[in-house]
Amino acid sequence: MTLSHAFLAIIRRDLVLALRRRAEIANPLLFFVLVITLFPLGIGAQPHLLQAIAPGIIWVSALLAAMLSLDSLFRSDFDDGCLEQILLSSYPASILVLGKIIAHWLVTGLPLLIVAPLLAVFLGMPTHTLGVLLLTLLLGTPVLSLIGAIGVALTVGLRRGGMILSLLVLPLYVPVLIFASNAVDMASSGLPIHAQINILISMLLMSLVLAPWPTAAALKMSIN
Amino acid sequence: MFLIPDAVVRFFHRMASPPHFYAFTEKLMPWLVTIFVLLTAAGLYGGLVLAPPDYQQGDSYRIIYIHVPSAWMSLFIYMVMAAAGGIGLVWRIKLAEVVAISSAPIGASFTFIALVTGSLWGKPMWGTWWVWDARLTSELILLFLYLGVIGLYGAIDDKRVASKAIAILALVGVVNIPIIHYSVEWWNTLHQGPTVTKMDKPSIHVTMLVPLLLMALSFKMYYVIAMLQRARVELLQRERNAQWVKNRFLEKQS
Numbered sequence: 423m424t425l426s427h428a429f430l431a432i433i434r435r436d437l438v439l440a441l442r443r444r445a446e447i448a449n450p451l452l453f454f455v456l457v458i459t460l461f462p463l464g465i466g467a468q469p470h471l472l473q474a475i476a477p478g479i480i481w482v483s484a485l486l487a488a489m490l491s492l493d494s495l496f497r498s499d500f501d502d503g504c505l506e507q508i509l510l511s512s513y514p515a516s517i518l519v520l521g522k523i524i525a526h527w528l529v530t531g532l533p534l535l536i537v538a539p540l541l542a543v544f545l546g547m548p549t550h551t552l553g554v555l556l557l558t559l560l561l562g563t564p565v566l567s568l569i570g571a572i573g574v575a576l577t578v579g580l581r582r583g584g585m586i587l588s589l590l591v592l593p594l595y596v597p598v599l600i601f602a603s604n605a606v607d608m609a610s611s612g613l614p615i616h617a618q619i620n621i622l623i624s625m626l627l628m629s630l631v632l633a634p635w636p637t638a639a640a641l642k643m644s645i646n
Numbered sequence: 647m648f649l650i651p652d653a654v655v656r657f658f659h660r661m662a663s664p665p666h667f668y669a670f671t672e673k674l675m676p677w678l679v680t681i682f683v684l685l686t687a688a689g690l691y692g693g694l695v696l697a698p699p700d701y702q703q704g705d706s707y708r709i710i711y712i713h714v715p716s717a718w719m720s721l722f723i724y725m726v727m728a729a730a731g732g733i734g735l736v737w738r739i740k741l742a743e744v745v746a747i748s749s750a751p752i753g754a755s756f757t758f759i760a761l762v763t764g765s766l767w768g769k770p771m772w773g774t775w776w777v778w779d780a781r782l783t784s785e786l787i788l789l790f791l792y793l794g795v796i797g798l799y800g801a802i803d804d805k806r807v808a809s810k811a812i813a814i815l816a817l818v819g820v821v822n823i824p825i826i827h828y829s830v831e832w833w834n835t836l837h838q839g840p841t842v843t844k845m846d847k848p849s850i851h852v853t854m855l856v857p858l859l860l861m862a863l864s865f866k867m868y869y870v871i872a873m874l875q876r877a878r879v880e881l882l883q884r885e886r887n888a889q890w891v892k893n894r895f896l897e898k899q900s
Contacts, residue, residue, distance in 0.1 A: 572814070572815075572818055576798060576811050576814065576815060577798070577801070579802075580801050580802065582801070583801070586794070586797045586798055586801050589790065589793060589794045589797050590794045590797075590798060590815060592790070593787045593790040593791050593794065593826070594818070594819075594822050594826075596787055596826050596829065596830065597822075597825050597826055597829035600829045600830065600832075600833045601829060604833070621829075625825070632821065636814050636817065636818050639735075639814055640811065640814050643807055643810045643811055643814070644807075644811075646807070
């Protein structure tokens with residue numbers, strides 16, 4: 423079996439597992455929808471106010487949903503020992519881990535893209551910015567999964583890793599939040615957004631290349 | 647390795663052994679404290695008495711003698727922590743691990759001091775305790791990064807595993823700090839531009855600059871003292887079953 427076969431096999435396996443446990447797909451999605459529903463209730467339903475803060479609300483909610491879904495990334499494999507086998511295999515651990523992260527994003531990140539336009543309309547965002555919102559989510563949420571994987575790999579061995587995970591991961595999410603929500607903001611005022619999109623792309627490429635290494639190292643540390 | 651003189655290599659090898667480190671730092675400590683006290687006295691006297699009041703800000707600018715060195719130290723200590731953590735990760739040197747974790751609370755304190763003094767200065771100058779300005783925000787995020795390191799270390803029971811974990815986290819943080827810093831800076835800037843690092847002609851007068859640099863050195867000295875003390879305690883705790891610890895303390899009792 424070549425490396426690319428192993429890589430694809432990992433993705434396939436995780437997708438099949440996720441389809442067997444559909445609640446895992448639904449949970450972050452429901453959370454995302456619920457948090458966004460809470461904002462108008464808490465802030466008040468003035469249309470211009472909601473419209474002004476809509477990009478921020480959607481992105482902060484996406485950030486929180488991504489963070490909450492992280493725990494499922496390695497948890498079951500860690501508990502039943504599969505993770506050990508994956509790390510012991512002759513293939514580079516970072517590549518296999520990248521496969522797991524991609525599968526996890528397909529299950530938890532991609533659905534956010536599907537409901538986001540609906541929620542954006544709820545918040546009264548102008549329709550011409552929906553494309554930009556989707557683009558930033560498409561570029562930004564994989565970064566959240568990749569960076570989050572490092573944090574979850576560090577804490578997977580802990581019994582109460584949840585609180586500490588947010589402390590580790592959220593500060594590292596700040597740049598994505600800034601550029602993504604700003605891009606949507608700019609787009610709604612009709613300004614060019616090339617710079618933000620380029621930076622988001624570079625963040626995606628950089629985390630795609632760099633993040634699997636510390637994730638694999640942290641997993642090896644968590645295993646023993 | 648062959649480029650480094652033998653004596654230097656020997657020194658580092660000996661320093662990496664806990665009993666030697668413990669004994670050596672004990673002898674070093676009085677000297678470090680003396681230098682620290684002298685530097686602090688000179689810096690404070692220069693800054694609070696000799697330096698003239700600022701033509702715009704009056705005397706309230708003098709908080710920079712605490713604020714600016716703390717802010718410098720907050721970044722510097724993070725770098726030291728990550729470097730020590732990386733060394734511990736690669737060469738499995740116990741002492742580097744101990745230095746990394748001993749640095750974290752000190753760095754967090756300096757970050758906190760920088761934030762508090764900044765907001766104390768901001769109240770009379772900007773008219774508000776807190777503004778969501780780039781440097782304040784990235785300093786706040788740096789504080790969160792420190793707290794993450796400390797929290798992670800506390801959450802893992804096996805301290806050798808915990809040291810590896812915080813080393814990985816600190817190294818990830820080092821890659822991210824510039825990204826976070828520039829993204830926040832790009833996001834919003836209200837803070838005044840840098841005044842010291844303009845190399846050609848610093849826009850700060852020399853009578854104000856010299857005490858500032860003295861204070862920066864004194865803060866570095868303080869960090870070395872505090873870090874070494876923490877490292878010594880941490881070493882004792884980790885090596886409490888080792889023979890050298892027993893020898894040392896039984897010796898003292900008798």
